[in-house]
Amino acid sequence: MGGMSQPLLEIDGASVMRGGALAAGGTLALDNLSFVVRSGEHVALLGPNGSGKTTLIGLLTRREWPLRRADGRPPVRLLGRELGDVFELRRQMGIISPDDDRGFIAERCTALEAVLSGFFAARGIWRRQVSAEQEAAARAALERLGVADLAARRTDAMRTGQLRRGLIARALVHQPPLLLLDEPTNHL
Known part of the structure; x- marks a missing residue:
């Protein structure tokens, strides 16, 4: 296979918290999720209710926000860019x-x-x-x-x-x- 194209979507160590901090009874809806989708690929997320599928969609559309990574890198990138302007995204x-x-x-x-x-x-x-x-x-x-x-x-x-x-x-x-x-x- 020739040179790899730029990823369409990159998720690198994304976590989403629900219900407040862990110490206050909150839970991780997504915990350190990582994957890459390249142009032309098809990905299906399958799982039972409550497994985080809709939370992942919310993360990608900015209805949900990831926890900040310790190294400061953005956990989600679309078309090589950090998710910023919601309308542009x-x-x-x-x-x-x-x-x-x-x-x-x-x-x-x-x-x-x-x-x-x-x-x-x-x-x-x-x-x-x-x-x-x-x-x-x-x-x-x-x-x-x-x-x-x-x-x-x-x-x-x-x-x-x-x-x-x-x-x-x-x-x-x-x-x-x-x-x-x-x-x-x-x-x-």
């Missing part, structure tokens, strides 16, 4: 999670607006300028997922499976280098 990912389902129901946007928001790494499009190319890509993504007829329907009026397919379209629309899928087939 999320532009590099397509994310599917049950948290997003709930958030988009509360947002009460249309399916098309939800998919378009994938270009902006945010929920909703607010006052952002949407190009004709972005709208065409969003409509094509809804079509690929079989929910083009729902483009004008509000997310709070969709069945769970319809919403999930719309949010999968959102994760794919901007063609991110990394997809993070937490229970992606739930409700389909």
Whole structure:
């Protein structure tokens, strides 16, 4: 095999604490986790409920924060960079999670607006300028997922499976280098 490409994702000794300090009864949800994912690789995390799969997704999307390493090195790097600006980070990912389902129901946007928001790494499009190319890509993504007829329907009026397919379209629309899928087939 030729020269190794730069890792897409590097996790080096990441730990996440839940419920306060260990001395106060807290627990390590992730303890010294390390692995590397390179471009083109597919990784599946399997395990029982409570084993840390969703915590890992949260760590990568900055919904969870790692403990500081003693040597000061960042425990998580994406595309060779330390995770910093959350919006820039999320532009590099397509994310599917049950948290997003709930958030988009509360947002009460249309399916098309939800998919378009994938270009902006945010929920909703607010006052952002949407190009004709972005709208065409969003409509094509809804079509690929079989929910083009729902483009004008509000997310709070969709069945769970319809919403999930719309949010999968959102994760794919901007063609991110990394997809993070937490229970992606739930409700389909």
